[in-house]
Amino acid sequence: MSLLQYLEDKLSVIILAVSMMLFTSLMMFISPGGRYDTGDILYNLLGCFTLIGVYLVVGFTRRYGHYKVLSEIIKNSGNDFFAAIPKSVSHEQRLYMSLARKLHKAKLEADQTFHEERTDFHDFIISWIHEVKLPITACHLLLRNNTISSLEELVNKLEDEVNKIDHYVEQTLYYSRIDSFSRDYLIAEVSLNQIMRASVRKYAKMFVAKRIRFTMWEEETTVYSDTKWLGFIIDQIVTNALKYTERGGSVICSLEENTREKRLLIEDTGIGIPPEELVRIFDKGYTGSNGRKNTSSTGMGLYLANQMAIKLGHSLTVKSEEGQYTELAIIFPKSRSIYHYI
Known part of the structure; x- marks a missing residue:
């Protein structure tokens, strides 16, 4: 100067x-x-x-x-x-320096968050590429396989693999849109029965192929949510239930209700989750011991479901006994005032 x-x-x-x-x-x-x-x-x-x-x-x-x-x-x-x-030579300079340090710290934290999110997204895409290659490779093998007895059988198997690809693509799409969630949802009174049935219809072939019995409540029930995002959350829970339930098992959907909330319970008779892993099943990329045995697990399904549930004002809880069952619960608060802050 x-x-x-x-x-x-x-x-x-x-x-x-x-x-x-x-x-x-x-x-x-x-x-x-x-x-x-x-x-x-x-x-x-x-x-x-x-x-x-x-x-x-x-x-x-x-x-x-x-x-x-x-x-x-x-x-x-x-x-x-x-x-x-x-060192500052006046009180005014000390105030400006404190403000500058605060802004600098916020920028560093934002840069760190951006770097972590970019790394996570890169890791997810690499994992997704490996996972989606499996059904694509299976399609090529089916087309070259001469032992398939009929065209209908070939079409059914190809459809199964295409559905897997569709599931992975949908998961990636929702993952990419989770940061812009606030511009892409509408909280309204929606039919829980319709959303549940739509999810089951989507995976009907998997239910039939593994001979898994499905039962759900009968009375018409409504909750406050967004149809599209809630449908995705239920899809992730249902696909997990199908993936880890042995042939001949069952998936049971039921409702619980009290003065404060409604609870959708989705229980399967699958292999269960070890007690020490229950606290981590909603972590990003966590597959657990069961996921590591299953090569088609990315560890993103329940993470995305939990993040979207939180953004919708819902919450997810889990109970499980290894070798017996797993129960995922979606909790819907009855008070509409909570949705005004979303």
Whole structure:
């Protein structure tokens, strides 16, 4: 910072000081007693000008080194510039430095979050590519296989593989849209029966192929939610139930209700989840011991379901006994006021 720039910053102080000097001189000149001559007034002005000059020179000298270092930091690009910033010389500068550090910290945290999300998305896409290659490879093998007895059997098997691809593509689509969720949902009173039946119809062939029995409640039930996003949440739970339930098992959907909430319970008679893994099944990318045995597990289905449930004002809970059953519950608060904050 040059002396001229410093004087520009102090312009209001200079104007105030000059105004006070002129006012004092005027009062001395028009004093009724007439005791002050021109020499006294000039001496008074000279003394005031000297004091103002000393104040400005001392102030500039104190700040010159500080401003010089700041100018050099601004010119030289570097990531660790905060460590080189000199100590503040005024309370105002300390406030600005506190604000700058706070903004810098927020930027670093945002950059870190962005980097982590980008890494997670990259890892997910790599995993997704490997998973989607399996049904694609299966389709190629089916087309080259000469042992299939009929065209209908070939079509059915190809349809199964295409459905797997469709499931992976849908999962990726929802994953990519989860950050823009707030612009793509509508909370309304929706039929839980219709959404549940639509999910079961979507995976009807898997139910039939594994001879898994499906039962659900009969009475018509409505909840406050978004049809599309709730349908995706239920799809993820149903596909997990089908994936980890042995042939001849069952999937049971039931409802519980009290004065505060409704609970949709989806229970399967599958292989269950070890107790030590229950707290982690909603973590991103966590497949658990069962998922590692199942090569088609990405560990993203329940993570996405849980994230979307939270955004919708719902919640997911899980109960399981290894080798016996797994029960996923979607909890719908009855109070509509909670949805006003989503």
